[in-house]
Amino acid sequence: MDAPHARKRSAESLPAGLEGAAGLTDKRPRGRPRKTVAERDDGNRRVELVHAAARLFRRKGFDGTSTRDIATAVGMHSGSPFYHFKSKGALLHAVMAEGMQSAITRQTAALQAAEHAAPDAAALLRILVRNHFDVLLGPGSDFIPVMLYESRSVTAKQRSLLAKLQGDYEAVWAPVLEALHRQGRLRCPVKLARLLMFGALNWSVQWFDAKKGASLDELADAAMALFIGEAKAAPPRRTRS
Amino acid sequence: MDAPHARKRSAESLPAGLEGAAGLTDKRPRGRPRKTVAERDDGNRRVELVHAAARLFRRKGFDGTSTRDIATAVGMHSGSPFYHFKSKGALLHAVMAEGMQSAITRQTAALQAAEHAAPDAAALLRILVRNHFDVLLGPGSDFIPVMLYESRSVTAKQRSLLAKLQGDYEAVWAPVLEALHRQGRLRCPVKLARLLMFGALNWSVQWFDAKKGASLDELADAAMALFIGEAKAAPPRRTRS
DNA sequence: CCTACCGATCGGTAGG
């Protein structure tokens, strides 16, 4: 009978590039060193736990996932996650907060980079929409779906912390939507427009299939066409129906 | 110590009008009679269970609701729901299937009634959208939200049964959306338009608050304006910004 | 539909 606690590294929960080099040789030149006395992996195991929790919470839901599931996924035993997180709910909050932080950073950077070249509000919206789809549906993106669909399991204190992050995320969109509204291209109160648009985008988590159907670019085009009646700045051809 | 199984009728789970008369007097003229030997309440208790399950599944989720919760809500003891349903999952399926049947019937009837008077595609879409909001957010509407947000807990066989109902529901919308697309008022592939629009509508379950903010009519107006750029057939005034 | 119950599983903890 094999030892049930054989350490299993989950490659997919690590940033690309961190794996690969290590593991090819026994020497592990600069990778994680052999564990020595009084030396711990510090935050690394914590990061692995958060990634595993995100994947499981998304697939099975918060209530449907046991802390034992999460422990097994990173090669720990049942009680060990509580060495890193004081409760299952704290793990959920870590998933959500990290997902929001990452999304905010990403959208802010994309917008700032684009504003140098194309100060057109529709083009900026398209960037936000396209990135939003990537955050929701791209590879390794379990954090935001968990944030969106497991909010019921969050405590009141956690909820108020997350509300601040959600406000920051919305604040990135606000000036773009207001500009479009001023131009008459968004024919709808801005606040309701945002809620309805976020719904249209977020719902894709329920039906999107990466292996068939539209690509994320096509999704973004369709959403833009639906919301403000134009897919791109310069449509390659015009179809007459 | 009171008997823990004092029968508690849950008034809110009954159609309006069924309660009220009964309960005011001890004679219960025509209401549910005293239970006599070999006489059961037949389907009534079953209906109560489905309603209580819908409410609890919506508020706490399928995994977060125990069959004991449901039993207590209708004044039963822990094992009794399994006299009516063979499993917790069967109760979930009953909630979803009943919700879909009801929504399909409602939308079909509304569309048929309207087609006599106003064969305008935009007006028909507005009816579908308004009714959809009512099904999602109106009083006593827990069934469809459960259908939408607890699909993860459904078995493969149940999923295929529900997929047929979902297809029927989509079929009600299809001709309206196709007409709008032909008229150039829906600038987006019809299939993607349906998915994005349903998302925009369904997401309202997450943020709508009946006690503040927009009414269901205002929501429908905003959605119509966002999707096809017109809120009503004859806008009362035009705002220039 | 109640009573009484079962085996399984769960979040979490003490102590090392």
Add this chain to the structure above:
DNA sequence: CCTACCGATCGGTAGG
């Protein structure tokens, strides 16, 4: 981070 464990709760059932 493992070992060993606890009390609570869960879906479900037999037998009436």
